[in-house]
Amino acid sequence: MSKFRVLLVILTGAALGTLAVGDDKKPDKGSDNAKLLVGVWEASKASEKADVAVGDTVDFGKDGKLKVSHTKKDGKVDNFEATYKVDGDKLIVTLANDGSGSGSSETTITIKKLTDTELVMVGKDGETVEWKRKKAS
Numbered sequence: 001m002s003k004f005r006v007l008l009v010i011l012t013g014a015a016l017g018t019l020a021v022g023d024d025k026k027p028d029k030g031s032d033n034a035k036l037l038v039g040v041w042e043a044s045k046a047s048e049k050a051d052v053a054v055g056d057t058v059d060f061g062k063d064g065k066l067k068v069s070h071t072k073k074d075g076k077v078d079n080f081e082a083t084y085k086v087d088g089d090k091l092i093v094t095l096a097n098d099g100s101g102s103g104s105s106e107t108t109i110t111i112k113k114l115t116d117t118e119l120v121m122v123g124k125d126g127e128t129v130e131w132k133r134k135k136a137s
Helices: 003-011 029-037
Strands: 039-046 057-060 065-071 077-087 090-096 104-114 118-122 128-133
Touching: 029 077, 029 104
Parallel strands: none
Antiparallel strands: 039 057, 039 128, 057 065, 065 077, 077 090, 090 104, 104 118, 118 128
16 A cells, blocks of 8 residues: 555554644634644554555644654554645645655645644545544653
8 A cells, every 4th residue: 555545544543744824803713623633543443445544643743744654554654744735624644755756746634633742633535533632751
């Protein structure tokens, strides 16, 4: 399975960014989401459509970069990085060279719920992943 597919599925359940474009009269949800997203999230539940293992992690950095650790069905761990940004309830992830040649691929994931401790994301095909924030060690 390509890193891009794995990333799509994993991120269907979590997210952060740096876009803060909003209206003066209402709070900028994207800005709130971007701030809340920063940190390490661990997959706690995934729909059958999702190719995510419970225990997979995504680390959203303040700099708009993320690191993914995905355990494959054969037990091997796949680690890779991408960039991201948040626009309201949308997480936009860009993966450089997804293995198909040069260039990059972009995907958008919907943030259904984001609190200090919980993250629920849904992909374009309805895959749902629930995440819990990992406590700093």
